[in-house]
Amino acid sequence: MDQLGAMRAFIRVVQSGSFSAAAREQNTTQATISKKVAALESQLGAKLLTRSSRENSMTEVGAVYYESCVAIIGELDEAEAQVRSQQASPKGVLRVAAPIVFGCQFIAPFLSHFLECYPEIKVDLMLSDKHVDLIAEGVDVAIRAKQLEDSSLIARHLFDNPMVVVASPDYLKRFGEPKEPQELRSHNCIVYSMLKSVNIWHFEQAKESDDKISVPVSGNCRCDNGEAILQLALDGLGVVQLPIWMVDEHVKVGRLKVLLSNYIAKPLPFNAIYPQSRYVPLKARCFIDYLKQRLAESPNYR
Incomplete structure (x- = not known):
């Protein structure tokens, strides 16, 4: 038995969700997989998958x-690439997980150029605001707006994601404009429910100061998606705190x-x-380097 080949087949069945999908990827039959x-x-003497007509778990x-x-x-795979050449052409399926809004507004528009630069890479882009288990989902790179906890x-x-507090002119006309952060207590604030400290907003004075x-x-609404929160703000429901790159166009x-510009x-x-691994796959390094370069070229990300 080709154990490495069998291990690769097992991995792709788990990641793709079915034997047929794994077979299509490897240009073979479902029976072979x-x-x-x-x-x-059989070799391990243990059942790895529970098969049913609907799914494999x-x-x-x-x-x-x-x-x-x-x-x-x-x-x-990476050891073989290292031996072949330090300049080996990156190849293979690159699984990238990212928040929905960031993926749609930044990764997707530049993905075609990245794939032109690296024609032997295939990208599986997974967009979700939910926490993704990189190991269980077979993710190579995940983009997260938070401190590393694992x-x-x-x-x-x-980059450091710059945040701003915004509201629609209609909301401000009805309820007034807060001039100090503490005044937010009396406003309807729409919060992003995926943050660890959901109901606490943090500020510093714009002028040099150590005061935090x-x-x-x-407020009367919370949501786990930034795009939905943006729409609620545009509809005049309340005050929101979002990345500047999400709201800049609407502010202009x-x-x-x-x-609270002060x-x-x-x-x-x-x-x-x-x-963590002994080697970071070349395809992952190339993607991270490319992403960091594109971010450096955009004024909202500096």
């Missing part, structure tokens, strides 16, 4: 074995107004996250 996984299970031992397979195959991962800083201000906020044409909202660090 099924035989490889069955042979692997990993068994408990299968989940443990899957994580080991991903690590082994990843290091093997010691099994590595973070490469991309934390304000508990509340007067649909939103920046509030204060700086605490920025969120944007990082490229990837699993």
